[in-house]
Amino acid sequence: MGMQAPGSRPHREASGLPGPESFWHFSNHQSCPRRTVVARPQCGFSKKAAKIIFQYRTGCHINGQKVSEGRDATIEEDPCLTCHCSKNKLTCAKRACPVLTCPIGLQVMSKGKCCPICSEGKRATLLFPERTMNMPCIIGKDYRKHEESFTLDKCTKCSCFNGTTICSRTSCPVLECAKEHQKTSPGECCPHCPQIEEVRSTCTAEGQTYADGESWRLDDCKSCMCHSGEPRCAMEQCPRLSCPLGQDMERPPGQCCYRCVERDSVCTVYGDPHYKTFDGKFYNFQGSCKYQLTADCVNHTFSIRVTNDGRSARYSSRTKTVSMKIGDTKINLGHKLRVKIDGKRIEMPYNGSIGNITRDKDDNVEVNTTIGIKLFWDGAGYLEVKAPISYKNRLCGLCGNFNSVVRDDLKTRNGVIFKEAGRENSWKFGESWRVGGKKACSRKQDNVHKEKPCHKATKNLSAQDQSA
Template sequence: MNRDFREHRPPVKMCCQSSGQGKSSAQSSSSGQQPREPSAKSSSSSVSSPATTAKATAYSRLRHIPGPILVLILLGLIQIQIQVVAAGLGQSLHGWRISCSNEGEEVKLDQFNCYNCECKNGFVNCRNTCPPIDDCYIQEKPENSCCSKCKGCIFRGVPYESGAEWSDPEDPCRTYKCMATVVTETVQKCYSQCDDNQLQPPRPGECCPTCQGCKINGQTVAEGQEVDASIDDRCLVCQCSSNQLTCSKKTCPVLPCPMSKQIKRPDECCPRCAQHQGFMSVPGKCFFNNKVYPEKTQFMPDRCTNCTCLNSTAMCQRATCPILECAPEFQEFQDGSCCPRCAVAEVRSECSVKGVTYQNNETWDMGPCRSCRCNGGTIRCSQMRCPPVKCRANEELKLPPGECCQRCVETAGTCTVFGDPHFRTFDGKFFSFQGSCKYLLAKDCLGHTFEIRLTNEGRGTRHASWAKTVTLKLHNLRVNLGQKLRIKVNGTRVLLPYIGTAGGRNVTIERLSDGGAVMLRSEMGLSLEWDGGGFLQVSVPAKFKKRLCGLCGNFNGSARDDLTGKDGRNHVDEEVWHFANSWRVGGPKSCSRKREILAAVPTCDKRKSSFYCHPLSVSPLFGECNERLNPENYIAACRMDVCECPSGACHCDSFAAYAHECRRLGVQLPDWRTATNCKAGWRRNATLSNFLRNEFYGDSSFRRGRKRKNHQLQLQQQKLSRHHRLGTSHNQLEKPGQASNPKDRERQRDEDFIAKHVPSGLLFPRAPDRTPPPLH
């Protein structure tokens, strides 16, 4: 249950999703990013309000009021208190969302031990670890606890938690169950389908006999698993323990909420309360069905249940209805009876299902979860029960073929390359690297089943680069994914769709439905999506976990060591250039720039980048995904890409990468390409005029600043020309070691950086402008 933790605690920056999951800034230092703008805050009310204090004072003054009048007053005050407490129980954490960078790792919250938090999709996501009590009608919050709990019971002077079930030591068939201040006493009924020679007497302390071997209707029940013995009577339950099957029927516990507040699901035995209330305990009184009953008062919630108020607990007796072998359509109630009975029906020796005839006592399967038996012409089916499952961040809930219940399976690892190359590793680590050579992107370093190489190209820029070609080596197959979606297999260009084999398994390459990319799929689970212009996504199944190496990381579930170089040393974020170049492959001719300025980050007008990258923050375009996937990394990538963009539309690469990841998370986005004028294609050439006067882009006032800057530069050049004409030496106008021209100054800074940080072995001669050959 979500809770407003501000009461009696120091303020902490928190945030919420619509689902009520809280987020905290307690560990925001791990992300290195600033909190996002505050979101809409939820209303909150503290339980310890002045109104509550006034009511507590009023209670102390009621001791001298006569009993009958006191009961009426107490009932009114309790109803008021219920409303106040219930208002406080439903609050959520609030504040703003916190970014994080270590994908999948746990984030500690020192003050809130009722929440488990982890970094997921760039956000700190928190999950309430309090036991679920949404169907509990009467709740309370113990002191020094952040979790509310369902109010328990007192039975013969012993306290029991709500949901506890126990039996009478002298009569194991007589059972008791506590449900929110109500104890239900009942006698369970036993059931068996096995032959007499397989029937075992009840084990010590148990009520019912057991059947040797855990089978029902011919279907095997796993150890510890429960199964509904009849889908027509969900209260008849069997359980396997030590290869013995025990079946019994218990009555549903009495609930303290009114019948109008109860719901019953088709696949469950008993109803549950649809609402919850807070309750201020009144010694010697029972609160039941919105009524207050004094100590030792007897009452009947229905004509089949008798209750007595003892120690603020309603003690109720309810009979268990007998187990019937007839179908519901042949059951009837006699006048005044609490349980149905079988009406007289024709007994037959066979059953017919969809044209198939089954003899009496014959069994058959109706899928992995359900099996049936023919019983005197009536079909009786049992169904397995599936336990509730919660998956971790790197898992998803799936139903394996041929299995009955869903289970958590590890998701495939995905590595993405986009823009002026930005990388998101298999474990979720983001980094940028502008090298213009050939690099090992991903490889099965343990089994050597596949290898992927990435070739970057500078495209005439000094700092930036983009993915040019991707080469996959898969057993005997070499696939080259080139610009303009040109595909080569073993050195020969092929047309799509293409079907081949590698290591005895099929490999297919085909264009996606939108025509903007190609998809390579292998039966081993490896897949590559390539748009022919710089966007690449590699997916590998979970079986490759801890087996990979390269720029995409090792796929071990932790993003902290994804910058591990070929020498095995883990690098910090400031050493990305050293990490990436350790994975460089190929000779000097694989580089497209004369000199690599590996760690230099291009700089440009912030107003210009804000203009181009603004659509990522526009709600009508990407707002549906902003709550699921943090856009901060993609915004930062966009700001970098527009600084040195040869095509004029480099910002569209970040939009496409973000939209692609949103679709992978199941978020449906509008037609953002048309809205932002980012047309699909292997490479887009555009000018500023393509995006001006578009409502989704930002402030375009940076153009005026650029004009002023150009004008100042012209004036400076004119001044230098006058000095030259007057015979003044150029060097006399400069400080020693400093160039006057802005481009010269930038070149000087780059050379100083290289001399100080970059080893000479990382500087390569310029390669001819050609597509590198496929991997050999």
């Protein structure tokens, strides 16, 4: 014999609760609708309780805990209750527990759970191996005939149909008073809060005393409120979060839940040299002159230039010096970790109006500016430039434009975009960001983008063969 019962049916609470005038309580519950309770004057409401719980007219609050828009919250007093904040209104739903087939003595309620379960873990027992029409039903020790209607308790009505017991249970509204103060009138299913003439004015929690209506925070996700001499606590429920590429999970100070935020981006120069732009594009450029690595091309708050040295090799170079200009201040990072500000060598650590300059434990130079731009320099050709998200869509130079789009990073000074980072394209792109005169170049004339001599000799030989 099987049994069916409703698993959980939400109880719709008074959802539009912007202020005390629409708060509800159930001292006159008999005059309210049985399943759905809406805030109406004829149902009775307590302005004192409204002032205690709904003291804020913006956002959602329950037991002193602020619930963010679109989030859920639970309260310790009732595990079956879940509240949801939407458009500054708190809507609560209460789960109705299913009817169990086992006797009450075998029903077990676990801590923190909403509904009891049968200790033997069985919802029904097969008493009739061969099913026939018009079979009776057995609930616990009771025997019920086919199509017989009966009540299990004041809130549960059932009927037997061909060996299956189908039950419905009234879901009671949420009350503002504690469970020990709730009363149920004879013949009624749901309890109500009695009129309390004298209410205690303080609460004591963890050695602290709080006035009636005062709230306090246990942590960023959990708050409590003193309600008629009793602490009431609520906890905000955070959704599962998965951040896309280029974003990190971050929990803002004072907030319960994490959020996805775009991370600061880094441009890297290394080797002979190779470049990785802010948006993650790799390319090679071996020019031996001075170039604009990156700059604020919108508000012009800073610029960074690099000077490449190519005297020791014909077809490669390395980053020799880095210069950064912020306003009228110029910072130079040179070979062997020499640092100058406005032409004067400084000792580290240095603190000034443009920020601070230090050496880390590995003896590398770190520059942290007041505008958010950071530099990391090892003195031998490795350079990192870190830009905060506030500079997105504002940068230009060899490090790209920092717009989260990789395919347009090779954009020249005059707006030409090379989608492929081939040898010739990289050269044309890099040369467009060249600054300074010919004296800034360590090789007489850079011809690396042209064909090497061996390639020319091969082509000349092929031409001679063809003419022969």
